[in-house]
Amino acid sequence: MSKRRMLYGYYIQQGEIAIVETEAIIVRRVFSLCIGGLSYQKISDLLNAEKIPYSQEMPVWNKHKVKRLLENPRYMGQDGYPAIIDRVGFQETQSHIHEKTAGYAPRTERPVLRLKGYLHCAKCGAPLRRIAGKNRRADTLYLKCGGCGAMATIPDDTLLSEIARQVTEHDTADRGPYQPSEEVVRLTNAINRGLEHPDHPEELVSLILQGAAARYDCCPAAIPSERENHPLDVDWNRIRQVVSHITISAENMVAVTFR
Structure with a gap:
């Protein structure tokens, strides 16, 4: 030994x-x-x-x-x-x-940090970077644009909720092709005839509004309420599949760009 x-x-x-x-x-x-x-x-x-x-x-x-x-x-x-x-x-x-x-404790996972590679500046399109520092909330992202220097501060829940909503709407729109009803066809034909002979503009405007409402009624039904009841239940696999990048403005306007 x-x-x-x-x-x-x-x-x-x-x-x-x-x-x-x-x-x-x-x-x-x-x-x-x-x-x-x-x-x-x-x-x-x-x-x-x-x-x-x-x-x-x-x-x-x-x-x-x-x-x-x-x-x-x-x-x-x-x-x-x-x-x-x-x-x-x-x-x-x-x-x-x-x-x-x-003062050190094991860090709990922050789901929002999975989005780091997706976040871009709404002003110039450059990547957004997290800003570290004292007196910052643990449930809020503090971001700075690496290009133009624009700043954004957004709570985790707000960002996740808005992304979940936009991904849900995107998936809902993909559920089936748009199918116009007989009413939509009738109104479309009437609008086209009216545009050829615009003698009564007030009636034509009324037809256009009716046609828009009829088209809206033909849109696919909203996704089931289960997703609405859990707006933070983000499907991370789905995000990797369909999301290209996410822009955030200084006013916390979030826009998801899909592949």
């Missing part, structure tokens, strides 16, 4: 665990840098830049080695290890680490 390497800062001397003074200086420095606000990655980068080896076999530091060092209670004198860091200093470091990480 191969011998396990000693914890950084220590070695075995006459059967006892002893401190390597040159490494102990580095251990204390790492704790001090952490208290000073440096991240694990920045501490490891600093040590590597100064060519301070972690060990002969694995000289390069990384953030994981720094993290394990900072969280190891043996450095304050446990399990037979002489103390390099006093208890107060070690506990202060752990409190600092906890404060930095306490």
Whole structure:
């Protein structure tokens, strides 16, 4: 069985665990840098830049080695290890680490972020990019055009609802060809005759309005109310199939362009 390497800062001397003074200086420095606000990655980068080896076999530091060092209670004198860091200093470091990480929580999925590659500026057509920053709502997209610099701020629900509505209307329109009724045919013929001899414009306007209403009545029925009851139930597979891009204006006007 191969011998396990000693914890950084220590070695075995006459059967006892002893401190390597040159490494102990580095251990204390790492704790001090952490208290000073440096991240694990920045501490490891600093040590590597100064060519301070972690060990002969694995000289390069990384953030994981720094993290394990900072969280190891043996450095304050446990399990037979002489103390390099006093208890107060070690506990202060752990409190600092906890404060930095306490605010982090696992991110919940935001469905709206699946649309990032589709979003374009309504003004110039360039892609819209998310803007990060403090005091921004977690349920709202803050966007800036990479072309003209136009800004847009739109709640997730508003965007998803409008996209779901437009995709629904698109799919409804594709359900079947337009079939004019006998009334539509009759009115169309009457309108054409009236246009040939526009002697009575008021009657012609009335015929045109009647014809438009008759054509509307022949449109396919709306999609079942199940979709209307769940406007945020976006069919992502359908979006990938039919949507080319989505434009958003500064006034939050959303327009879906289909393939």
